[in-house]
Amino acid sequence: MKVCVVGSGGREHALATVLRRHHEVVVTPGNPGIPGSVATPATEIDADLYVIGPEAPLVAGLADELRAAGKLVFGPGADGARLEGSKAWMKDVLVAAGVPTARHGTFTEAEPAFAFLDTLDGLYVVKTDGLAAGKGVIVTTSLEEARAAVLDYLSGDAFGDAGRTLVIEEGLTGPEVSVLAICDGTNAVALTPAQDFKRVGDGDAGPNTGGMGAYSPVPVADQSLIDAVMNDGVLPTLAYLRSIGIDYRGVLYAGLMLTPTGPKMLEYNVRFGDPETQVVLPRLTSDLGELLASAAAGQLGAAPTFDDGAAVTVVCAAEGYPRDLRTGDVIEGLDDAQAVAGVTVFCAGVGANANGELITAGGRVLTVTGQGATLAEARQTAYDAVGKISWPGLHHRNDIASDAAAQRIEDRAPRANS
Numbered sequence: 001m002k003v004c005v006v007g008s009g010g011r012e013h014a015l016a017t018v019l020r021r022h023h024e025v026v027v028t029p030g031n032p033g034i035p036g037s038v039a040t041p042a043t044e045i046d047a048d049l050y051v052i053g054p055e056a057p058l059v060a061g062l063a064d065e066l067r068a069a070g071k072l073v074f075g076p077g078a079d080g081a082r083l084e085g086s087k088a089w090m091k092d093v094l095v096a097a098g099v100p101t102a103r104h105g106t107f108t109e110a111e112p113a114f115a116f117l118d119t120l121d122g123l124y125v126v127k128t129d130g131l132a133a134g135k136g137v138i139v140t141t142s143l144e145e146a147r148a149a150v151l152d153y154l155s156g157d158a159f160g161d162a163g164r165t166l167v168i169e170e171g172l173t174g175p176e177v178s179v180l181a182i183c184d185g186t187n188a189v190a191l192t193p194a195q196d197f198k199r200v201g202d203g204d205a206g207p208n209t210g211g212m213g214a215y216s217p218v219p220v221a222d223q224s225l226i227d228a229v230m231n232d233g234v235l236p237t238l239a240y241l242r243s244i245g246i247d248y249r250g251v252l253y254a255g256l257m258l259t260p261t262g263p264k265m266l267e268y269n270v271r272f273g274d275p276e277t278q279v280v281l282p283r284l285t286s287d288l289g290e291l292l293a294s295a296a297a298g299q300l301g302a303a304p305t306f307d308d309g310a311a312v313t314v315v316c317a318a319e320g321y322p323r324d325l326r327t328g329d330v331i332e333g334l335d336d337a338q339a340v341a342g343v344t345v346f347c348a349g350v351g352a353n354a355n356g357e358l359i360t361a362g363g364r365v366l367t368v369t370g371q372g373a374t375l376a377e378a379r380q381t382a383y384d385a386v387g388k389i390s391w392p393g394l395h396h397r398n399d400i401a402s403d404a405a406a407q408r409i410e411d412r413a414p415r416a417n418s
Helices: 011-020 055-059 061-068 078-085 087-097 112-116 145-156 223-245 278-282 288-296 334-338 375-386
Strands: 002-006 026-031 048-053 104-107 124-128 137-140 166-170 177-183 188-189 199-201 204-210 213-216 247-258 262-269 310-319 343-347 350-352 358-360 364-372
Touching: 002 011, 002 262, 011 026, 011 278, 011 288, 011 343, 011 364, 048 061, 048 199, 048 288, 055 061, 055 078, 061 078, 078 087, 078 262, 087 104, 087 166, 087 223, 087 262, 112 145, 112 166, 124 145, 124 177, 137 204, 145 166, 177 288, 188 223, 213 278, 213 375, 223 247, 223 262, 247 288, 278 288, 278 310, 278 364, 310 375, 334 343, 334 375, 364 375
Parallel strands: 002 026, 002 048
Antiparallel strands: 104 166, 124 137, 124 166, 177 188, 177 247, 199 204, 213 310, 247 262, 310 364, 343 364, 350 358
């Protein structure tokens, strides 16, 4: 089977790598670090299956366009992609489907937003309604900071039109879990869970990012928890979407917090998570292409299988990320990192200079995934490889999976994904 993967980041590199175990793969537009990258638009590529990676083309209706041309597509249409394109609508869907979630409100004016903030208990979450590349979220214990975010978002100064409608939520605490569910419109099956790290600095310090690392498996996410996520969250959501005429075929990414009163759904995303994909898919032992094709056809096949090991990924970021970026630096040591046993390096914000050398071209440049028999082994492997990579201003977190590797699962800040 020939598979066309749409996108240009580390997630797409991981998808292509795992799909290539069994199938021919082309990636558009890809990047110079992803084998099989082409500049040809997806609509001009002849393939048996199209897998759309990022949220923006899904929200823009690329899956609809390809399906209209008779193509087999894994990825929701624009109607289903509203789950990520509008956080306010996503929250409405959660409520309508009866899925437990944080107390929240949607606002287009400052004074009602301020009044809602005053009802919260000292942990505030302010989100853009629209897409903001993983950065449109403020999580703070400061009422003053939360109010400032409201003004910045509503004015358009921070995120343009994406923030002119915003969502405010009560802050929740507890371990975080990400579950990626493969959906065929009616049925769904869960991939092995992962946990990601959104804050830029060690100890969950600093601003939120698109993700600075992840690990899988998650010690707190046993089969009973996965069953609860599917039965109380994903399947009721699919049923509600069907009831309003939406045939959702693609990934439903469930971002959960395990609160003292039980699991609560913080968000849905409509695509494979990044960097969760980089730890979930490498552990897959079954055929990813067949799984995605069956879902795209509306006839979900056999449940996926995973190895008994572990995977940890560490994001290597450009200087200034997630704010003012320095780019254009030559990436050194990539071959040495890839030579470490058990390591796969996925290229994300990567370009090439006139000499053909790979250079930094985005905020999250590389995701370095280590695999091993245990989380501790996988973590050591990943960081051994990270230590071989360099460019001016490179930074990464040093504590990815540290607690889990030591079998200590501690409460961390509320999840804050866009």
